[in-house]
Amino acid sequence: MNTQFKIIAEDDKTGARITRWKTNHGTVETPFFMPVATKMAVKHLTSTDIKEIGIQAVIANSLVLELSRGSLYIEKRGGIHKLMNYDGTIFTDSGGFQMIRESFYEKTTPKGVVFRDPLNQKKSFLATPEWVMHVQGHIGSDVAMILDDHNAHTHTKEKHAEAVLQTYEWGKQCVHAKINPKQLLFGIIQGGSYLDLRKKSAKLMESLQFDGMALGGLATGEPIPVMKKVVSTVTKIIKKEQPRYLMGLGSPIEMINTIGMGIDCFDSTYPTQNARHNTLFTMQGKIDIAKGRYIHDDNPIEEDCDCYTCKNYTKAYVCHLAKSEEPIAMRLKTYHNIFFMKRLMNEAKLAIKENRYQKFEKEFARSFGKKKEQPQKEGKKQKNVSLV
Amino acid sequence: MNTQFKIIAEDDKTGARITRWKTNHGTVETPFFMPVATKMAVKHLTSTDIKEIGIQAVIANSLVLELSRGSLYIEKRGGIHKLMNYDGTIFTDSGGFQMIRESFYEKTTPKGVVFRDPLNQKKSFLATPEWVMHVQGHIGSDVAMILDDHNAHTHTKEKHAEAVLQTYEWGKQCVHAKINPKQLLFGIIQGGSYLDLRKKSAKLMESLQFDGMALGGLATGEPIPVMKKVVSTVTKIIKKEQPRYLMGLGSPIEMINTIGMGIDCFDSTYPTQNARHNTLFTMQGKIDIAKGRYIHDDNPIEEDCDCYTCKNYTKAYVCHLAKSEEPIAMRLKTYHNIFFMKRLMNEAKLAIKENRYQKFEKEFARSFGKKKEQPQKEGKKQKNVSLV
Helix, strand or coil, X not given: CCCCCEEEEECCCCCCXXXXXEECCEEEECCEEECECCCCCCCCCCHHHHHHHCCCEEEEEHHHHHHHCCHHHHHHCCCXXXXXXXXXXXXXXXCHHHHHCXXXXXXXXXXXXXXXXXXXXXXXXXECHHHHHHHHHHHCCCEEECCCCCCCCCCCHHHHHHHHHHHHHHHHHHHHHCCCCCCEEEEEECCCCCHHHHHHHHHHHHCCCCCEEEECCCCCCCCHHHHHHHHHHHHHHCCCCCCEEECCCCCHHHHHHHHCCCCCEEECCHHHHHHHCCEEEECCEEEECCCHHHHHCCCCCCCCCCCHHHHHCCHHHHHHHHHXXXXXXXXXXXXXXXXXXXXXXXXXXXXXXXXXXHHHHHHHHHHHHCCCCCCCCCCHHHCCCCCC | CCXXXXXXXXXXXXXXXXXXXXXXXXXXXXXXXXCECCCCCCXXXXXXXXXXXXXXXXXXXXXXXXXXXCHHHHHHCCCHHHHHCCCCEXXXXXXXXXXXXXXXXXXXXXXXXXXXXXXXXXXEEEECHHHHHHHHHHHCCCEEECCCCCCCCCCCHHHXXXXXXXXXXXXXXXXXXXXXXXXXXXXXXXXXXXXXXXXHHHHHHHCCCCCEEEXXXXXXXXXXXXXXXXXXXXXXXXXXXXXXXXXXXXXXXXXXXXXXXXXXXXXXXXXXXXXXXXXXXXXXXXXXXXXXXXXXXXXXXXXXXXXXXXXXXXXXXXXXXXXXXXXXXXXXXXXXXXXHHHHHHHHHXXXXXXXXXXXHHHHHHHHHHCXXXXXXXXXXXXXXXXXX
């Protein structure tokens, strides 16, 4: 499938850009953030909510789906879009990320990754490049990811060097094993925190025929400056005319920073997990909605926010619900944070169009950072906390 | 406040009727079912959902609200309607029901009920008729309930006889202690399963100036025939020109039966609790949506249901979400069951208008009962499982 990739606007002083490309479910415009719908549902939001917010894409986890429900089951139901009643773009993770999850990972072989089924510890199976392409093909996602050799950032350089080569081999095999001609396939650049390995991986990946390029193995606990150095190094050497996806990042300031380096899309459980723990995002920084002072605050979470929660309820009510552990608190908080991500992307786009991205980046870091944001730790690791 | 109570239609062969009356938040039309919003929120539904479904009234618990947030707090926020962003009718329970909850109840005195704060077991306080009217007045509900001497159906006849007199005394005091002229006040008929006591209570209550009459102490574990006998006895002797409210009942067949005896409104956690336990209501009976067979069912929960869940998702998807314990399963299941209650009330109204209530009652019992409905046990007792 041809993505008909186009760069719509570029900022002069930074790498920030607006791009447009096609998937089997319409045209997406970057930069965008993808909420995580591991098991075909974003936590606490329906597909109607997601559409209403204006989210362009979500990401499901093909390994988790294969183990819990089965990709053939999803195909029989008419595919993931029909089952979820979501006509936006859906990405699927290949499962490579689960290599750093003890409950899943057994060992790596040249043929693929041996995973355990966390629900049935006796059952092991080999996830080969062919296997992951079949699973993603049957699920019917719009964008599939290659099987990558995913290592923790703490692993040795030797291990990362091997992973770069292994990911290249598997990536090559994935290109050939694609069963769904309408599905896009993204490569994944690995190499840990080692810039020379990242460069090598980028070159190897660029030599294959992918529809987009992802950076993997980041936002998993490495220091933020290291993550940024890797992103700026890689974005400088990979070709511009393709979607660039930074996997697992969802902390607002770092998203804005890496958009400035030329990243187009992101996924993370960061905003939904923060919402669950009462941390709500505003353009002026994070707030803990369960804090005592909000119980007397008759204003919305964010004065100029147009989200369902802010249009209908006060901080006092959301605080009361959160303190009372009323189930709808989860929905109201999550809705706001996901809406915030969309709004932030809109602000970024406007800054790019008006050629003032650098200024926007600085101002946002200042206003959002005011309330001392903690670096996103183990962001992607928190994904898929439970399988069932 | 004048309710401008009107009987709009009556069925010839049964006691079923359509009535219309005013509260401070508009006109309601009976029969209606009230979802329980103990702490100012229906479990898993927002106030927008409730409005969208067409629910006419909800019921909050004034005792729980006073203990957790405080009625003066709610008054400061502009009242319960403003805080919840709900402009429908809101009832409040006085707290009498909490007398059969061990975590709340300490003892009964002629002045009132000594309750413990379940959050702070050391703190006891006396709920007098004046106190419950002040609390409900500050909360700003449209319909307040008197403080009643609520006994378990297993208590002795002597205890129930005392309760009838005590409830009369407290009811009298509540009428005088009303602080909000726009609030309606309903009496509560007690007397357990003893028809003579129920008759006596009804007569005593009718001698006071109430805006509506409730039957208390039912649907708390007594046999269904006993409950029905009490309802049919009482509805025959109390005056027709007033709203009649059966507290705590929410099982569909018994609702339809007691509407046939002249009951106008109901409240219960029955549909929301069933939803949480995967039991969904359809006109053809209950289904357990987590059952294996539904995972392959591409039809909605109910073919001709217009609820959000049925319009957007299949049984297969809801089953998948329920089995996977995805949080939005709770929302989708609850939405369907509450919509069912509204739909059932609409069907009942139509049958009354067309003077075929008896036939409707039989047909519904046959179709809904097909899948062997269990009697509603401890229905009201399950209310307010946690206070916080």
